[in-house]
Amino acid sequence: MQKVKTFPVNQLIDKRGKRFVFEDHDIAIFRVDSEIFAISNICPHKLSAILFDGFIEDENIVCPAHGWEFSLRTGICPGTERKLQTYKTTVIEGFVFIEIPPPKEKKWGLF
Numbered sequence: 001m002q003k004v005k006t007f008p009v010n011q012l013i014d015k016r017g018k019r020f021v022f023e024d025h026d027i028a029i030f031r032v033d034s035e036i037f038a039i040s041n042i043c044p045h046k047l048s049a050i051l052f053d054g055f056i057e058d059e060n061i062v063c064p065a066h067g068w069e070f071s072l073r074t075g076i077c078p079g080t081e082r083k084l085q086t087y088k089t090t091v092i093e094g095f096v097f098i099e100i101p102p103p104k105e106k107k108w109g110l111f
């Protein structure tokens with residue numbers, strides 16, 4: 001697990017997203033009241049990198065294109081099998097840090 005520094009926490013506007021890209025992770029970061037959430041920025045409907053521009057309903061992010069909805073806490077799209085990657089966040093000395101999981105091992109060849 002790698003802890004990556006992102007934005008100063010005071011740059012996050014309540015219930016507005018900010019995009020953060022690190023290696024192959026495209027991430028949407030939100031502050032909702034006093035909690036910081038980080039979730040994949042890629043909406044699986046059209047594989048669009050737009051969730052940072054979505055709007056918050058309760059603790060869900062609603063995609064601005066066609067309204068698919070995902071829990072910021074779990075990544076789950078209610079009532080479906082769909083689930084987005086979520087990231088653990090911490091605030092250290094005024095900056096938001098995100099825990100990036102190690103890359104999944106790629107397997108090649110026949111099994």
Ligand code: FES
Nearest residue numbers: 043045063066068
């Ligand atoms: S692109 Fe997100 S709901 Fe269609």
